[in-house]
Amino acid sequence: MSNFLIETKQLTKIYGDQTTVNAVSIHVGKGRIYGLLGRNGAGKTTIMKMILGLTPITSGEVKVFGQNMKGGEKRIYPRIGAIIETPGFYPNLTGTENLEIFAKLRGTAAPNAVKNSLEVVGLPYKDKKLFSKYSLGMKQRLGIANAILHDPELLILDEPTNGLDPIGIAEMRKFIKKLSVEYGKTILISSHILSEIALLADDIGIIDQGILLEESSMEELRQKNGRYIQVQVSDLPKATLILERQFGVKEYSVQDDHTLRLYNTTLDMAAINKALVMQDVAVISSAFCNDTLEDYFKKITGGEGIA
Amino acid sequence: MLNLIQTEFLKLRRRKFVWFMLSTSLIMPFLALLYFNYFGKKDIEPMQFYKMSAYGFTLFIILPIVLGMLCTMLMREENQYDMLKQLWIVPVSKMGYLLSKFFVVFVYSICFMLITAVASVIFSVIPGYVALEWGSILNLLEKCIIIGVLSAFVMLPILAIAASQKGYILPACVTLVYAFSGFILMSINAYLHPISSMALIVICNNDIPGVVLKQEMNIPFAFLCIGIWDIVALLLSNIALKRRK
Numbered sequence: 001m002s003n004f005l006i007e008t009k010q011l012t013k014i015y016g017d018q019t020t021v022n023a024v025s026i027h028v029g030k031g032r033i034y035g036l037l038g039r040n041g042a043g044k045t046t047i048m049k050m051i052l053g054l055t056p057i058t059s060g061e062v063k064v065f066g067q068n069m070k071g072g073e074k075r076i077y078p079r080i081g082a083i084i085e086t087p088g089f090y091p092n093l094t095g096t097e098n099l100e101i102f103a104k105l106r107g108t109a110a111p112n113a114v115k116n117s118l119e120v121v122g123l124p125y126k127d128k129k130l131f132s133k134y135s136l137g138m139k140q141r142l143g144i145a146n147a148i149l150h151d152p153e154l155l156i157l158d159e160p161t162n163g164l165d166p167i168g169i170a171e172m173r174k175f176i177k178k179l180s181v182e183y184g185k186t187i188l189i190s191s192h193i194l195s196e197i198a199l200l201a202d203d204i205g206i207i208d209q210g211i212l213l214e215e216s217s218m219e220e221l222r223q224k225n226g227r228y229i230q231v232q233v234s235d236l237p238k239a240t241l242i243l244e245r246q247f248g249v250k251e252y253s254v255q256d257d258h259t260l261r262l263y264n265t266t267l268d269m270a271a272i273n274k275a276l277v278m279q280d281v282a283v284i285s286s287a288f289c290n291d292t293l294e295d296y297f298k299k300i301t302g303g304e305g306i307a
Numbered sequence: 308m309l310n311l312i313q314t315e316f317l318k319l320r321r322r323k324f325v326w327f328m329l330s331t332s333l334i335m336p337f338l339a340l341l342y343f344n345y346f347g348k349k350d351i352e353p354m355q356f357y358k359m360s361a362y363g364f365t366l367f368i369i370l371p372i373v374l375g376m377l378c379t380m381l382m383r384e385e386n387q388y389d390m391l392k393q394l395w396i397v398p399v400s401k402m403g404y405l406l407s408k409f410f411v412v413f414v415y416s417i418c419f420m421l422i423t424a425v426a427s428v429i430f431s432v433i434p435g436y437v438a439l440e441w442g443s444i445l446n447l448l449e450k451c452i453i454i455g456v457l458s459a460f461v462m463l464p465i466l467a468i469a470a471s472q473k474g475y476i477l478p479a480c481v482t483l484v485y486a487f488s489g490f491i492l493m494s495i496n497a498y499l500h501p502i503s504s505m506a507l508i509v510i511c512n513n514d515i516p517g518v519v520l521k522q523e524m525n526i527p528f529a530f531l532c533i534g535i536w537d538i539v540a541l542l543l544s545n546i547a548l549k550r551r552k
Contacts, residue, residue, distance in 0.1 A: 052392075054392055
């Protein structure tokens with residue numbers, strides 16, 4: 001079995017003559033938070049629905065816990081907690097009563113499951129407030145409480161911060177992080193808000209118009225797109241030798257035959273240039289670069305749209 | 308399945324409309340009381356009173372409409388609040404889901420007819436229109452339970468329509484058409500419609516005065532009619548719920 005809790009292969013969804021999801025292959029590792037980032041209508045929810053078997057797949061394959069989702073729903077669902085779009089509950093019941101219904105349906109054995117899950121999301125147990133009177137933030141929290149009620153290994157959260165105020169977003173982010181760090185949950189989360197994904201996710205999949213443009217770890221992305229010094233030289237091997245020996249540079253990457261990126265931006269560039277030139281390495285250019293993740297996303301998605 | 312049924316009843320908490328609809332079971336017994344009071348009749352045949360209070364419009368119009376509304380209400384909530392996705396990933400089977408709703412309708416229907424029976428006895432015996440006879444009371448109870456049980460099966464097509472719709476307007480309209488067409492078809496061909504077929508089963512002993520049938524009584528045909536409609540309804544609702552993903 002692979003280390004991926006979710007693995008999709010060439011996942012495709014076609015509605016009529018419109019391809020909503022086009023050959024998407026994502027890999028969600030165990031214990032990781034995977035952020036699916038894309039504009040509204042990019043296909044994030046459709047991917048999540050296909051993973052959960054809530055919408056038929058046109059072509060491709062979904063494996064959850066190493067098993068094919070199709071046909072394995074009864075074994076797989078009890079190990080998953082999910083919110084797809086806005087979580088819906090019975091408006092005439094309180095939050096506790098709503099969760100009691102889902103606990104009964106799931107046959108949740110733990111006696112304090114409802115109380116515990118409400119505690120995790122910071123909602124009161126046995127409160128008299130009806131769901132119809134809940135604020136959007138409370139509704140989202142209740143949705144998450146329902147998703148974690150049966151202590152699943154995997155959480156699939158579709159835009160859980162949708163419609164929340166900034167404080168609500170920060171709180172939601174905090175307890176999603178908590179679920180991963182303290183409770184060891186694997187989380188697949190979607191959002192159209194870059195900053196949210198950047199702060200939460202360990203791995204990221206960027207989707208645009210149904211196509212997965214990039215899949216990598218946040219660490220790799222940050223390295224690619226943080227502050228760095230870009231140096232173009234005539235003799236790259238010699239230049240790296242000088243940088244390593246003379247300046248102790250360890251954090252760098254080679255872009256092509258003549259280009260280097262140095263990630264320690266505190267280096268004295270004047271001294272580096274002088275040392276390179278003195279040892280017969282021509283410096284074609286050297287510059288400080290400050291690519292933000294946002295710039296990168298704009299570049300690869302071809303425009304605006306990701307906040 | 309038991310959990311599903313239990314949760315269906317839990318979902319009805321604080322639903323005042325459910326109780327309000329149940330109170331409509333008193334309409335016909337009360338109207339029967341007014342009717343016999345108006346004509347100042349005393350010592351009438353119990354069956355005459357019960358025919359009006361429990362077997363007439365209650366069977367053909369009131370109970371089907373009330374159950375149709377209940378079916379619509381039960382199905383609409385989860386559709387309206389987009390809850391089906393959450394239920395499917397529990398996982399809840401589609402047939403189990405539908406049958407649990409049916410069970411609520413079944414229990415409700417029996418309760419409705421039992422209230423009608425009790426109200427009929429109270430409204431007839433206490434004012435003194437009907438003499439207290441245990442035989443007729445037991446007969447009334449028996450017929451009311453039969454109506455209650457059969458009505459739930461008879462209303463399965465409405466449950467199927469409600470399952471296939473997000474809104475409530477179409478199921479509500481179909482309920483009205485369904486109830487009235489059953490009433491009309493009784494005098495044309497009772498074996499075409501589940502409601503008229505149910506009426507035939509209820510009156511099979513020919514013990515209700517003033518009922519003249521244009522067709523020959525054939526009880527297996529009446530059950531067959533209800534059965535066919537129910538099978539088609541179950542198939543359609545299964546397809547509709549699968550599309551509902």
